[in-house]
Amino acid sequence: MSNVELDQLRQKVDEMNLQLLDVINQRAELVQEIGRVKEKQGVNKFEPVRERAMLDLLAENNKGPFLNSTIEHIFKEIFKAGLELQKDDHRKALLV
Amino acid sequence: MSNVELDQLRQKVDEMNLQLLDVINQRAELVQEIGRVKEKQGVNKFEPVRERAMLDLLAENNKGPFLNSTIEHIFKEIFKAGLELQKDDHRKALLV
Numbered sequence: 304m305s306n307v308e309l310d311q312l313r314q315k316v317d318e319m320n321l322q323l324l325d326v327i328n329q330r331a332e333l334v335q336e337i338g339r340v341k342e343k344q345g346v347n348k349f350e351p352v353r354e355r356a357m358l359d360l361l362a363e364n365n366k367g368p369f370l371n372s373t374i375e376h377i378f379k380e381i382f383k384a385g386l387e388l389q390k391d392d393h394r395k396a397l398l399v
Numbered sequence: 400m401s402n403v404e405l406d407q408l409r410q411k412v413d414e415m416n417l418q419l420l421d422v423i424n425q426r427a428e429l430v431q432e433i434g435r436v437k438e439k440q441g442v443n444k445f446e447p448v449r450e451r452a453m454l455d456l457l458a459e460n461n462k463g464p465f466l467n468s469t470i471e472h473i474f475k476e477i478f479k480a481g482l483e484l485q486k487d488d489h490r491k492a493l494l495v
Contacts, residue, residue: 323426333412340404341405
Protein backbone atom coordinates (compact mmCIF):
# COMPACT_ATOMS: atom_id res chain seq x y z
CA MET A 304 0.00 0.00 0.00
CA SER A 305 1.35 3.39 -0.97
CA ASN A 306 1.72 6.43 1.25
CA VAL A 307 -1.14 8.00 -0.68
CA GLU A 308 -3.39 5.29 0.70
CA LEU A 309 -1.94 5.78 4.19
CA ASP A 310 -2.71 9.50 3.87
CA GLN A 311 -6.28 8.66 2.84
CA LEU A 312 -6.73 6.47 5.91
CA ARG A 313 -5.36 9.27 8.08
CA GLN A 314 -7.72 11.75 6.52
CA LYS A 315 -10.63 9.47 7.46
CA VAL A 316 -9.28 9.30 11.03
CA ASP A 317 -9.17 13.12 11.12
CA GLU A 318 -12.79 13.26 9.93
CA MET A 319 -13.80 10.82 12.66
CA ASN A 320 -11.87 12.83 15.26
CA LEU A 321 -13.86 15.93 14.28
CA GLN A 322 -17.11 13.93 14.41
CA LEU A 323 -16.18 12.71 17.90
CA LEU A 324 -15.26 16.25 18.94
CA ASP A 325 -18.67 17.44 17.83
CA VAL A 326 -20.63 14.75 19.70
CA ILE A 327 -18.43 15.01 22.81
CA ASN A 328 -19.16 18.75 23.01
CA GLN A 329 -22.88 18.27 22.29
CA ARG A 330 -22.93 15.71 25.07
CA ALA A 331 -21.16 18.20 27.36
CA GLU A 332 -23.89 20.78 26.69
CA LEU A 333 -26.54 18.24 27.70
CA VAL A 334 -24.57 17.40 30.82
CA GLN A 335 -24.45 21.11 31.68
CA GLU A 336 -28.22 21.28 31.22
CA ILE A 337 -28.65 18.26 33.52
CA GLY A 338 -26.36 19.99 36.04
CA ARG A 339 -28.58 23.09 36.03
CA VAL A 340 -31.70 20.95 36.59
CA LYS A 341 -30.06 19.09 39.47
CA GLU A 342 -28.83 22.38 40.93
CA LYS A 343 -32.42 23.60 41.13
CA GLN A 344 -33.58 20.32 42.62
CA GLY A 345 -30.65 20.24 45.06
CA VAL A 346 -29.73 16.75 43.87
CA ASN A 347 -26.20 15.34 44.06
CA LYS A 348 -24.36 15.66 40.73
CA PHE A 349 -22.40 12.45 40.79
CA GLU A 350 -24.56 9.35 40.79
CA PRO A 351 -22.56 6.12 40.63
CA VAL A 352 -25.71 4.11 39.80
CA ARG A 353 -26.39 6.25 36.73
CA GLU A 354 -22.74 5.97 35.67
CA ARG A 355 -22.88 2.18 36.02
CA ALA A 356 -26.09 2.08 33.95
CA MET A 357 -24.45 4.11 31.17
CA LEU A 358 -21.40 1.83 31.15
CA ASP A 359 -23.60 -1.30 31.09
CA LEU A 360 -25.56 0.03 28.11
CA LEU A 361 -22.27 0.71 26.30
CA ALA A 362 -20.95 -2.79 27.08
CA GLU A 363 -24.19 -4.36 25.78
CA ASN A 364 -23.85 -2.45 22.52
CA ASN A 365 -20.10 -2.78 22.06
CA LYS A 366 -19.28 -4.72 18.89
CA GLY A 367 -15.52 -4.04 19.11
CA PRO A 368 -12.72 -3.94 18.13
CA PHE A 369 -12.26 -2.20 21.48
CA LEU A 370 -12.79 -4.40 24.53
CA ASN A 371 -15.45 -3.39 27.05
CA SER A 372 -12.69 -2.54 29.53
CA THR A 373 -11.17 -0.06 27.05
CA ILE A 374 -14.56 1.48 26.25
CA GLU A 375 -15.22 1.78 29.97
CA HIS A 376 -11.87 3.52 30.51
CA ILE A 377 -12.44 6.05 27.71
CA PHE A 378 -16.00 6.85 28.77
CA LYS A 379 -15.04 7.27 32.42
CA GLU A 380 -12.71 10.05 31.26
CA ILE A 381 -15.57 11.64 29.31
CA PHE A 382 -17.89 11.33 32.33
CA LYS A 383 -15.26 12.84 34.63
CA ALA A 384 -14.76 15.79 32.27
CA GLY A 385 -18.53 16.35 32.20
CA LEU A 386 -18.70 16.35 35.99
CA GLU A 387 -15.86 18.90 36.15
CA LEU A 388 -17.82 21.11 33.78
CA GLN A 389 -20.86 20.93 36.08
CA LYS A 390 -18.65 21.85 39.04
CA ASP A 391 -17.23 24.86 37.15
CA ASP A 392 -20.77 26.01 36.34
CA HIS A 393 -21.66 25.62 40.01
CA ARG A 394 -18.69 27.74 41.09
CA LYS A 395 -19.56 30.40 38.53
CA ALA A 396 -23.19 30.39 39.73
CA LEU A 397 -21.99 31.02 43.28
CA LEU A 398 -19.94 34.01 42.14
CA VAL A 399 -22.87 35.72 40.39
CA MET B 400 -38.21 20.99 35.64
CA SER B 401 -39.75 17.60 36.38
CA ASN B 402 -37.96 14.28 36.60
CA VAL B 403 -39.62 13.34 33.32
CA GLU B 404 -37.59 16.09 31.68
CA LEU B 405 -34.45 14.95 33.49
CA ASP B 406 -35.10 11.44 32.16
CA GLN B 407 -35.47 12.84 28.65
CA LEU B 408 -32.13 14.63 28.92
CA ARG B 409 -30.54 11.41 30.17
CA GLN B 410 -32.03 9.46 27.30
CA LYS B 411 -30.40 11.93 24.89
CA VAL B 412 -27.07 11.44 26.70
CA ASP B 413 -27.46 7.67 26.29
CA GLU B 414 -28.11 8.11 22.58
CA MET B 415 -24.98 10.25 22.28
CA ASN B 416 -22.95 7.70 24.24
CA LEU B 417 -23.99 5.03 21.73
CA GLN B 418 -23.14 7.35 18.84
CA LEU B 419 -19.69 7.97 20.37
CA LEU B 420 -19.24 4.23 20.92
CA ASP B 421 -19.97 3.63 17.26
CA VAL B 422 -17.53 6.25 15.96
CA ILE B 423 -14.83 5.29 18.49
CA ASN B 424 -14.97 1.69 17.28
CA GLN B 425 -15.08 2.70 13.61
CA ARG B 426 -12.02 4.84 14.28
CA ALA B 427 -10.34 1.86 15.98
CA GLU B 428 -10.90 -0.26 12.85
CA LEU B 429 -9.21 2.41 10.74
CA VAL B 430 -6.33 2.56 13.20
CA GLN B 431 -5.96 -1.22 12.91
CA GLU B 432 -5.86 -0.86 9.14
CA ILE B 433 -3.19 1.83 9.44
CA GLY B 434 -1.27 -0.49 11.77
CA ARG B 435 -1.31 -3.26 9.16
CA VAL B 436 -0.04 -0.88 6.48
CA LYS B 437 2.76 0.36 8.73
CA GLU B 438 3.60 -3.23 9.67
CA LYS B 439 4.20 -4.02 6.01
CA GLN B 440 6.25 -0.87 5.53
CA GLY B 441 8.22 -1.50 8.73
CA VAL B 442 7.32 1.99 9.96
CA ASN B 443 7.16 2.95 13.63
CA LYS B 444 3.56 2.85 14.96
CA PHE B 445 3.74 5.79 17.33
CA GLU B 446 4.42 9.10 15.65
CA PRO B 447 4.37 12.05 18.04
CA VAL B 448 4.27 14.53 15.13
CA ARG B 449 1.09 12.94 13.75
CA GLU B 450 -0.47 12.92 17.23
CA ARG B 451 0.35 16.61 17.66
CA ALA B 452 -1.18 17.39 14.25
CA MET B 453 -4.40 15.57 15.21
CA LEU B 454 -4.60 17.46 18.51
CA ASP B 455 -3.95 20.80 16.79
CA LEU B 456 -6.75 20.15 14.29
CA LEU B 457 -9.09 19.33 17.17
CA ALA B 458 -8.10 22.50 19.06
CA GLU B 459 -8.69 24.60 15.93
CA ASN B 460 -12.18 23.14 15.56
CA ASN B 461 -13.15 23.09 19.23
CA LYS B 462 -16.16 25.32 19.88
CA GLY B 463 -16.60 24.16 23.50
CA PRO B 464 -17.99 23.88 26.10
CA PHE B 465 -14.98 21.66 26.77
CA LEU B 466 -11.65 23.46 26.95
CA ASN B 467 -8.89 22.44 24.53
CA SER B 468 -6.97 20.92 27.46
CA THR B 469 -9.93 18.64 28.28
CA ILE B 470 -10.40 17.65 24.63
CA GLU B 471 -6.69 16.90 24.43
CA HIS B 472 -6.87 14.73 27.55
CA ILE B 473 -9.85 12.69 26.27
CA PHE B 474 -8.36 12.20 22.81
CA LYS B 475 -4.98 11.17 24.18
CA GLU B 476 -6.80 8.32 25.92
CA ILE B 477 -8.48 7.37 22.63
CA PHE B 478 -5.13 7.53 20.80
CA LYS B 479 -3.44 5.40 23.47
CA ALA B 480 -6.18 2.77 23.24
CA GLY B 481 -5.75 2.68 19.45
CA LEU B 482 -2.02 2.18 19.79
CA GLU B 483 -2.59 -0.69 22.25
CA LEU B 484 -4.90 -2.30 19.69
CA GLN B 485 -2.15 -2.08 17.06
CA LYS B 486 0.30 -3.65 19.50
CA ASP B 487 -2.13 -6.52 20.21
CA ASP B 488 -2.53 -7.11 16.48
CA HIS B 489 1.25 -7.14 16.13
CA ARG B 490 1.61 -9.74 18.92
CA LYS B 491 -1.09 -11.90 17.33
CA ALA B 492 0.64 -11.62 13.95
CA LEU B 493 3.87 -12.86 15.52
CA LEU B 494 2.07 -15.89 16.97
CA VAL B 495 0.58 -17.00 13.64
